[in-house]
Amino acid sequence: MTPTKTAGRVLSQGAPDFDAALRDSSFNAQDPGHRPKLIVQAREVADVVAAVKRARDEGLRISICSGGHSWAQNHFREGALLLDLSRLNLIVLDEANGTAKIGPGCLAGDLDKALARRNLFFPTAHAYTVGMGGFLLQGGFGWNSRALGLACQSVIGVDVVLADGSIVHATERENPELLWAARGAGPGFFGVVVQFHLRLHERPKFIGLKLQVFRIRHLEEVMAWADAVGPEVPASVEFQMVMNRRAMGIFAHGLEVYGPVLTNSRREARDAVRFIDQGPFRKKASLTLPLLPVSLGFMMNSGEKTLFLPNTRWTTDSMWMDTPISPMLPAMRDIADSQPPAPSHALWLNWNPPASRPDMAFSLEARTYIALYGGLRGKTQRPADETWATDHMQALQPHSRGIQLADENLGRRPAPFMAPANLTRLEALRARFDPDGRFNSYMGRPA
Ligand SMILES: Cc1cc2nc3c(=O)[nH]c(=O)nc-3n(C[C@H](O)[C@H](O)[C@H](O)COP(=O)(O)OP(=O)(O)OC[C@H]3O[C@@H](n4cnc5c(N)ncnc54)[C@H](O)[C@@H]3O)c2cc1C
Structure with missing residues (x-):
């Protein structure tokens, strides 16, 4: 059979630019050691079609990346044809x-x-x-x-x-x-x-941010308060807390309480985040900013300059939780005590989803979301820093309903990520649409 000609730029393992192209395809700077056989940098849809046919002809599995922000580097698969779609960005x-x-x-x-x-x-x-x-x-x-x-x-x-x-x-x-x-x-x-x-x-006509910062010694009382008020917080507020060794404004280990808010008026936003100013521990806060109007672009960029630094070796893991946080507070203290230096951080997110959603593959969520983002830079870290996110989420498994695919770590720690019936339906569709398993499936399970 004549091999299908692959369009787009094609790099084979061993080519001078191959390692750089692979590195550039990933936000995470880890090198997990897996190498695809070929990288195809598609420039148009025809390149994708040609690459899929070439993979079929050569018996290669396909891995895919678009923005390359999979924390787990899901597209780094040994011997695969890696289809890089970052240039399809119209x-x-x-x-x-x-x-x-x-x-x-x-x-x-x-x-x-x-x-x-x-x-x-x-x-x-x-x-x-x-x-x-x-x-x-x-x-x-x-x-x-x-x-x-x-x-x-x-x-x-x-x-x-x-x-x-x-x-x-x-x-x-x-x-x-x-x-x-x-x-x-x-x-x-x-x-x-x-x-x-x-x-x-x-x-939304008004986009703003409310911020309060506590020293880490207040962790238990602030988390218990947040967990209790969460269900009443309006849907326009993305109420969340970040545990950070270089917390905003205090440059010390602290808990940043964030209330980004998207509404149609400043007054509505002020009402929506008022609960933060009225919190019982507000006087213990090291820093409280008034509600500030900020652009989304500013928040998106500043997140990447403070919390989500590039050129960092990231390991993340997560859990959905329906139970109240109080029995987990000692574990949250352990997470804080063992937290590696910034930019490593832990996220607590008030989610409280609606009672129902349309029928779709996404089907696992809960009242609260916790995610650990272990981000290592340089060579000074302790061995336990490498496994901080995985180890703590593993230990909290009994409290977890499952993980979110956004922050998946399935290669190191398999965990539920979809309702069982939805996963069964998805696997039946896979068998129908991809009977030869051409596309790599979730890490930690057979393709
Ligand atoms: C700094 C940062 C901030 C983040 N913020 C958020 C957030 O606010 N909310 C949130 O929900 N998540 C967030 N995430 C998680 C992010 O959404 C996921 O990692 C997502 O997969 C990234 O998309 P990507 O295209 O950049 O990743 P990629 O690594 O390119 O894609 C991840 C996987 O998706 C599959 N895939 C990608 N594109 C295609 C395609 N076109 N066709 C078929 N399969 C494809 C592939 O299996 C691929 O390995 C964040 C991640 C980072 C690193």
Whole structure:
């Protein structure tokens, strides 16, 4: 059989630029040691089709990256054909219909910038450089997602290159099972999404941030308070706390209490975050800022300059939790005591999802979300720093309902990430659409 000619730039293992191309494809600076056999840097959809056919002809499995922000570096698979979609980053807005078409390599911040100019909105990821491809596929806890729903709920269609090289369009009417899977399968999706069709929203008229910072000695009382008030916090507030060894304003180990708020007026926002000023421990806070109007672009960029530093070796892990936090406070103290230096941090997020969501692959969430982001730079860390995130989440397994694919660590610690019935349905779809297992599936399980 004549091998299918692969378009786009193709790099074979051993080529001079191969290692640099692989490194550039990942936000995480870890080197897990896995090397694909080929990297195809697609420039157009035809390159994707050709690469899928070449993988079939040469018996290679396919791994995919869009923005390369998978903490777990899901696309680093030994001997695979790595399809790098970062250059498929077009944004086409249809203002009249309130929709957009975007390539999977489009960055969250670039999409928001294009929308802001037109007073439109989409629940993009919180950091500028996150790729919309992986973000949308795994569900997508985006800006204002507590009010608007997960980002994938605003995906109204996908164009997918399947394992046989065909291109199909999926909506709720046409190939609905593919759209069902694309809303939450994340790193286990069994095709290449080359275009997302999005429903846009009106831009909130006021975007602001409320911030309060406590020294870490107040951890237990502040966390217990946050956990208790969480269910009453309006959906317009992304109430969260970050445990940081270099906390904002105090440059010491502390707990940053954040209330980003997206509403239609400053007054509404002030009312929504008032609970922070009225907290019983407010007098113990080392820093309390008034509600400040800030642009989304500023918040997206500053997150990457403070918490989510590039050139860092990251290991993350997470848990969804339905039970109150009080029995876990000693464990939270252990997490704080053993926390590696910044930019490592721990996130507590008030989620409290709605009672129901549309039927889609994404199907596991709970009242509270906890994630640990172990970020190591340089060579000074202790061996325990390397496994900080995994070890603590493993220890808290009895309190966990499962993990979120956004922060998955399945290669090191398999854990539930979808309702069992949805996973069964997803695997049946995989068997139908990718019978030869051409696309790599979740790490930590067979392809
Ligand atoms: C700094 C930072 C901030 C983040 N903030 C948020 C946040 O606010 N909310 C949130 O929900 N998550 C967040 N995440 C997690 C992020 O959404 C996921 O890691 C997501 O997978 C990143 O998308 P990507 O395209 O950049 O990643 P990639 O690493 O390119 O993709 C991840 C996996 O998705 C699959 N995939 C990607 N593109 C395609 C495609 N086109 N077709 C088929 N499969 C594909 C592949 O299996 C790939 O390995 C953040 C991550 C980082 C590093």
